[in-house]
Amino acid sequence: MTAVHEAGHAAAASTTARLEVSDLSKTFGRSRVLKHASIAVAPGEVHALLGQNGSGKSTLIKVLSGLHRPDPGAVVRIDGTEVPQPLTPAGISARGLTIVHQSLGLVPGHTVTENVRLGQLRGRGWSRLIRWSHERERAVAALAALHADIDPDRMVDQLPMGQRATVAIARAMQGIVPGRGCIVLDESTQSLPRDVLPGFYATVRRLAAQGTSILIVSHRLDEVLQLASRVTVLRDGEVTAAGAPTAGMSEAALARVILGRELVGFVPHRRTAELRDAPAPAARLRDVRGATVAGVDLEIAPGEVVGVTGATDSGSEELPYLVAGVRPAVAHGHLEVAGGGTVDLAGAGVSATTAIGVALVPSDRANEGIAVTMTALENVTLPRVKRRAQRGLLRRGWQQREFDDACARLSVTPPEPDLEASAFSGGNQQKLLLAKWLLSRPALLVLHEPTQAVDVGARAEILRAVGRAADEGSAVLLSSIEAQDLALVCDRVLVLADGRIARELHAPMTADDILAAT
Amino acid sequence: MSHDLDAPPAAASPTTPPAAPPPGTTTATGARRSAAPASARVRDLAGRYGLVVVWLVMAAVYAVLIPDTFLSLGTAQTIFGSQATLVFLGTAAVAVFVVGEFDLSIASIMGLSATTVGVLAVNTGLPEPVAVLVAFAAGVACGALNGFIIVVLGIDPIVTTLGMSVLLLGVAQAISGLVTTSGLSDQLALVASYNVGGFGLPISFYYGVVVAVAFAVVLAYTPLGRHMNFVGANREVARLSGVRVQRIRFGAYVFSGTSSSIGGILLAASVGGFDSSTSGSYLLPALAATFLGTAVVQPGKFNPLGTLITVYFLITGIVGLQLLGFSGWVSNVFYGAALVIAVTVSTVARQRLVRR
Numbered sequence: 001m002t003a004v005h006e007a008g009h010a011a012a013a014s015t016t017a018r019l020e021v022s023d024l025s026k027t028f029g030r031s032r033v034l035k036h037a038s039i040a041v042a043p044g045e046v047h048a049l050l051g052q053n054g055s056g057k058s059t060l061i062k063v064l065s066g067l068h069r070p071d072p073g074a075v076v077r078i079d080g081t082e083v084p085q086p087l088t089p090a091g092i093s094a095r096g097l098t099i100v101h102q103s104l105g106l107v108p109g110h111t112v113t114e115n116v117r118l119g120q121l122r123g124r125g126w127s128r129l130i131r132w133s134h135e136r137e138r139a140v141a142a143l144a145a146l147h148a149d150i151d152p153d154r155m156v157d158q159l160p161m162g163q164r165a166t167v168a169i170a171r172a173m174q175g176i177v178p179g180r181g182c183i184v185l186d187e188s189t190q191s192l193p194r195d196v197l198p199g200f201y202a203t204v205r206r207l208a209a210q211g212t213s214i215l216i217v218s219h220r221l222d223e224v225l226q227l228a229s230r231v232t233v234l235r236d237g238e239v240t241a242a243g244a245p246t247a248g249m250s251e252a253a254l255a256r257v258i259l260g261r262e263l264v265g266f267v268p269h270r271r272t273a274e275l276r277d278a279p280a281p282a283a284r285l286r287d288v289r290g291a292t293v294a295g296v297d298l299e300i301a302p303g304e305v306v307g308v309t310g311a312t313d314s315g316s317e318e319l320p321y322l323v324a325g326v327r328p329a330v331a332h333g334h335l336e337v338a339g340g341g342t343v344d345l346a347g348a349g350v351s352a353t354t355a356i357g358v359a360l361v362p363s364d365r366a367n368e369g370i371a372v373t374m375t376a377l378e379n380v381t382l383p384r385v386k387r388r389a390q391r392g393l394l395r396r397g398w399q400q401r402e403f404d405d406a407c408a409r410l411s412v413t414p415p416e417p418d419l420e421a422s423a424f425s426g427g428n429q430q431k432l433l434l435a436k437w438l439l440s441r442p443a444l445l446v447l448h449e450p451t452q453a454v455d456v457g458a459r460a461e462i463l464r465a466v467g468r469a470a471d472e473g474s475a476v477l478l479s480s481i482e483a484q485d486l487a488l489v490c491d492r493v494l495v496l497a498d499g500r501i502a503r504e505l506h507a508p509m510t511a512d513d514i515l516a517a518t
Numbered sequence: 519m520s521h522d523l524d525a526p527p528a529a530a531s532p533t534t535p536p537a538a539p540p541p542g543t544t545t546a547t548g549a550r551r552s553a554a555p556a557s558a559r560v561r562d563l564a565g566r567y568g569l570v571v572v573w574l575v576m577a578a579v580y581a582v583l584i585p586d587t588f589l590s591l592g593t594a595q596t597i598f599g600s601q602a603t604l605v606f607l608g609t610a611a612v613a614v615f616v617v618g619e620f621d622l623s624i625a626s627i628m629g630l631s632a633t634t635v636g637v638l639a640v641n642t643g644l645p646e647p648v649a650v651l652v653a654f655a656a657g658v659a660c661g662a663l664n665g666f667i668i669v670v671l672g673i674d675p676i677v678t679t680l681g682m683s684v685l686l687l688g689v690a691q692a693i694s695g696l697v698t699t700s701g702l703s704d705q706l707a708l709v710a711s712y713n714v715g716g717f718g719l720p721i722s723f724y725y726g727v728v729v730a731v732a733f734a735v736v737l738a739y740t741p742l743g744r745h746m747n748f749v750g751a752n753r754e755v756a757r758l759s760g761v762r763v764q765r766i767r768f769g770a771y772v773f774s775g776t777s778s779s780i781g782g783i784l785l786a787a788s789v790g791g792f793d794s795s796t797s798g799s800y801l802l803p804a805l806a807a808t809f810l811g812t813a814v815v816q817p818g819k820f821n822p823l824g825t826l827i828t829v830y831f832l833i834t835g836i837v838g839l840q841l842l843g844f845s846g847w848v849s850n851v852f853y854g855a856a857l858v859i860a861v862t863v864s865t866v867a868r869q870r871l872v873r874r
Contacts, residue, residue: 326758354760362758371752382748382759385741393739436759 016080018043018213019097019182025071026059033059034070035237041182044211046204047243048218048228050258052455053427056237057217061186065089065099078182096181100188102453104168108157113139115156116171142174143167146203162196162312165189169200179211186217190453195311195518201227219455221251233257255456280338282475283358283444288333288345290315290322294499295333300444300475302338305466307490308479309518315499320448320479324360325353337443354383357443361434361450369433370421377403377417380436406435410465427458434462438469445474451485463489483511483518493517569814573831580838587841595718597837601829602710602788603628605726606781607804608811608825609733610774614675615808615820616737617770618750622679623664624778624804626686629797631657631782633690636699636791639706646706653786654779660686661775665768683801690794700791710788722784729777730826737821746770806853807832810860832856 017040026034034056041047051057062068064076066087076083078095092099106115113132116139124131139152148166156164165188172183185204192200204227208214218224224231225246231254233241241257281299288296293315300306310316322331322345331345340356350360362368370379381388381399388398400417407415410431412424421429434450450466451459467489470476480486486493487510495503495517503517564571580588587593607624614621631653638649664682668675711720737743748756749766757763786792810832811824832853839848 324758349762350758351760351762360758367752368754368758371748371755373751374748378744378747382744382756382761385744389741392741394741394744 020077022075024074033237039232041213046208046214046228048216048224048231051234054425055234098172099184100172102187106156113152142170162192165192182213184215282338284336286334290318290330292318302473303470305470305476305490307486307493310496314496316496320446325350359437359442361447363449372422375418427454446477448479483514487511565817599720602722602726603781603785604829606777608807610777611808612820613773614770616750620675621774623683625797625801626683627657627660627778628782630686630690631779632786632792633694633794635786640701657775657779661772665771669768694794698793702790706787710784730822733822803853806857
């Protein structure tokens with residue numbers, strides 16, 4: 001790591017920047033989300049762009065990709081040469097700048113080869129037809145450069161999330177001439193499972209060592225400190241740290257720079273004494289099976305937070321959805337909730353599990369969590385509209401009270417009930433999603449990666465709210481690969497392997513204990 | 519690797535409640551709220567009822583150009599008395615659009631019901647109430663068949679209802695033998711045309727208003743309406759929230775068939791019969807009103823009240839142009855243009871909203 005740091009510094013001092021953005025402002029309507037922002041990435045450097053949700057970093061990336069046109073005055077230079085505006089995806093990639101977006105940009109229903117070679121397909125030979133054998137070889141070579149062994153003939157939608165991200169990165173990297181160019185990785189590790197991260201980091205370091213510049217956008221501060229030699233931090237659209245070296249910086253110090261204030265301390269959540277002595281479990285899973293889960297038996301006491309973690313396809317990612325009745329076609333087993341009854345998970349839908357007091361906070365917020373075209377209030381109250389209707393009608397009073405309660409519990413900003421959910425930042429949308437289910441006071445609260453893609457401030461608030469739900473008597477099942485989250489809120493952590501519980505850790509435990517057991 | 523991210527900072531007490539939210543956020547929104555309430559409210563009203571203003575202006579222009587013919591009771595009766603069928607078709611379309619579905623067979627279901635009433639009552643001599651009930655049941659069954667194919671079997675709604683639309687048109691033509699039915703009784707006509715309160719407006723006008731208002735209340739103030747909106751906004755989110763998505767989608771098609779069928783029965787009753795080949799000409803006006811209706815009352819959303827207002831806005835424009843001497847082609851031009859303009863305006867407005 002130190003070698004990379006030194007290389008980065010030396011390069012920054014001696015040559016013109018690989019990518020230089022200066023005086024970048026962007027106004028939407030009346031709000032100015034970027035104010036004279038600038039960033040300079042040196043050749044062969046791993047540079048991190050940081051900031052809270054809503055700080056303007058997504059807008060900066062969107063301007064670079066040509067999705068938003070900046071206010072007049074902005075200058076973008078690659079290797080010292082100004083890039084003519086307006087910026088276009090084709091224009092920037094011709095100059096060696098590639099952007100891997102968080103959404104990956106893969107085309108479902110097409111093969112890995114087609115996705116990797118998309119945009120590079122050329123007719124070859126006298127017929128000017130695409131030679132698929134050739135394209136397939138190139139795709140395999142691009143994947144091999146990432147040390148990835150993925151069948152090039154599989155459909156991308158059949159790949160696990162980790163491999164999909166690899167395909168997207170392979171597509172971005174094949175256009176890069178070794179030793180040149182700049183790759184922007186916008187939250188690219190978000191969908192990568194923990195166990196493939198070391199390999200991914202090694203790839204990034206190798207590319208940087210060859211001279212390619214990497215700009216990473218990430219909420220994972222440990223990742224930033226591991227990879228990046230310098231950071232640029234945005235707060236409220238302004239640069240508050242321009243290319244600050246990371247050497248010797250702690251995560252707490254970095255969090256301080258991002259938030260502009262001290263991170264409010266999070267007291268590790270522990271089950272209260274009276275709940276610990278509860279006579280019966282609040283929820284009991286009996287022989288739960290699914291596509292990857294191969295028989296899990298589990299009892300969760302009221303007020304207990306049970307963490308579930310594991311490598312890809314260990315079953316830890318699937319378990320929440322089986323328990324919540326989201327995948328009745330593949331699920332087997334029984335779920336019993338104290339005071340609610342028993343549900344046969346085979347064939348039971350979400351309406352059956354919610355009826356006995358189960359609530360699921362899914363990880364895919366945009367597609368499964370909240371409907372962004374509906375208002376914040378409508379999203380928060382949705383699970384309870386049927387129960388709380390009076391004489392068949394929905395009154396404003398209880399809905400407004402629920403929304404206010406959501407804002408108070410999770411400090412949602414802005415606290416405007418009738419704003420479309422899409423107008424909220426990612427972190428605040430995540431808070432709305434959590435509030436939507438917390439307000440049902442579920443007997444069993446099931447969560448999958450509740451803190452993904454949220455900044456450090458929102459993360460502490462979300463974890464605190466989960467702890468509070470447990471204090472109020474909910475049994476909590478938290479599936480996550482974030483060992484720090486698990487160590488902070490869980491009373492017990494189950495490590496799954498091959499669909500079964502392989503190890504069980506009890507509080508107090510540290511993130512390192514959990515990582516070591518995974 | 520340090521893991522001190524969430525450790526309580528040494529200085530701060532771990533029990534302190536969350537610090538005040540980052541400066542600027544709440545105060546900024548508060549200021550924005552109080553700074554421009556008046557202009558914002560004006561813009562909001564203009565967005566909601568702009569079309570009503572255009573309607574009034576249009577009526578005023580006609581009143582100046584052709585005062586003798588336009589400002590007559592007969593014209594008012596033509597405008598408000600002839601459109602109930604379109605209101606029922608528009609309501610049917612809104613119901614399927616709200617849940618994110620599509621139904622191109624509404625006009626043909628309407629036509630099949632209208633034809634069935636005439637054929638059964640006049641040609642085969644069944645009592646009229648029985649003919650009406652059979653026609654009604656046929657419409658409901660067509661809606662249920664759409665729902666079964668699309669929701670249960672999972673077939674694309676546009677293809678399915680396009681096919682059903684032509685199929686049902688053919689069935690109606692077959693049972694009528696391609697002959698216009700006529701000769702329904704005056705008693706049946708009263709069901710549609712009874713002059714309520716002596717204002718000169720037929721009762722079918724009020725049916726349409728009641729259905730549109732009732733449906734608007736359901737959408738805005740009932741759990742069913744909220745669930746329908748979420749199914750349309752994001753089907754998977756609705757499913758994961760415990761909403762019975764399939765049931766609601768199926769129900770929307772059944773409602774669509776039912777409402778279309780009522781529209782057809784009212785049409786046959788008021789005219790005394792029906793020409794089965796003309797049902798297709800009702801589809802575009804209904805869709806035009808539904809899409810243009812997204813610009814009224816609840817901008818950007820399919821809504822029954824907006825559709826109701828738009829139906830009468832469109833017919834006012836057409837009647838005025840016809841009184842000015844333009845002939846039959848004008849309604850095609852007007853409805854077609856309204857549909858394209860409505861979709862363009864609402865899409866552009868939506869993009870601007872998103873970009874902001």
